[in-house]
Amino acid sequence: MTETFYALLPDRAVIRVSGPDRVSFLQGLVSNNIETISAEKSGYGALLSPQGKFLFDFFVYQQDEDSLLIECERGEDGARAADLFKKLRMYKLRAKVELTDVTDSYDVVAVFGKNALSSLSLPDTPGSTAGFANGIKAVDPRLTAMGARVLLPKNGLAEMAAIGATESDVEAYHQLRVSLGLPNGSEELEIDKAILLENGFEELNGVDFKKGCFMGQELTARTKYRGLVRKRLLPITITGTAPAPGTAIMNGDKEAGIIRSVHGDGGLALIRLERVSKGDELLADGAKITVNIPDWVSLPESAA
Structure with a gap:
């Protein structure tokens, strides 16, 4: 096969x-x-x-x-x-x-x-x-x-x-x-809103901080060197009826993220790192959401 x-x-x-x-x-x-x-x-x-x-x-x-x-x-x-x-x-x-x-x-x-x-x-x-x-x-x-x-x-x-x-x-x-x-x-990155480092571009070989100037470099560099990444686009597993993209992911009464896309029983969501801890029960429109962290993702130590 x-x-x-x-x-x-x-x-x-x-x-x-x-x-x-x-x-x-x-x-x-x-x-x-x-x-x-x-x-x-x-x-x-x-x-x-x-x-x-x-x-x-x-x-x-x-x-x-x-x-x-x-x-x-x-x-x-x-x-x-x-x-x-x-x-x-x-x-x-x-x-x-x-x-x-x-x-x-x-x-x-x-x-x-x-x-x-x-x-x-x-x-x-x-x-x-x-x-x-x-x-x-x-x-x-x-x-x-x-x-x-x-x-x-x-x-x-x-x-x-x-x-x-x-x-x-x-x-x-x-x-x-x-x-x-x-x-x-x-599909997952909001036009004129999304920030590269929240969406994995550094680890995914999509940005070079040594190349010199490029358009939008100042914010991108400031995000990196001041440690301003508070959200990350991460894979999710959905148990139950899949919510529509744009649905909020809740951790109790706090919004922990937003679903950006759904494919099968998985998808991608922009997760607020400070509002999600290991073992938390996350819900989106009644469906259970499990956040997965791929091996290539480098999270701040406090969020790992």
Whole structure:
């Protein structure tokens, strides 16, 4: 029985950034170090507001010697990708950069399961990247347990069968994702409100504090160095009828968090660390909520 699965991710878009200033242009905007992106290494990062609040997250790949690819949320009717495209174009100014929406040229595929990386001949190293069937294969830059991401030229899904992967569906992908504690853009991160470090970006290789300035850096750095993280996006297990996203999680008469997403009997919730202790009985609209802390999460000592 196969231990490798793949799922087409229809809610993803791809934007090409080409031209001689492509790296320096993105370097001043994005939370991660774009200078490290190469044919062998892909990355994950975010674009923030000047005030340091979340706007977009995405993966960055090198397409060729002159181009980078941004894999981002598509959104309903392409709205999220269009907003990101407009934002990048706004900051382009005189940079020698060309922006092109190439979503129609690619299928974005998640490959997951016990043998996902070995099936693709990829090492257990976040972001490790190589060419694949005229496209790109990359270990998930956030967490190797999530498997890999593949950008395939349209109508190339037969390549998945060729590596011995079994077709799955996007819900199976999301159930694994939330169990590992990985956010999916605006599904769990409130636009213009969410803070990167409350949502795991430091541990998930999504922010580089040594790269120099980027938009929103001041708040992000202050949050880190002043120890201001009081909430964390964490996996939850739901026992009972699943509450809707946005439902408050209660610890007695105190609000302990907010459910951000639900997939199967799990989901992600933004938890107020000071209001949850081990063994507490948490409820959300009558359902029992258990908070899980993945191994990769680093909590303040008082909240661990």
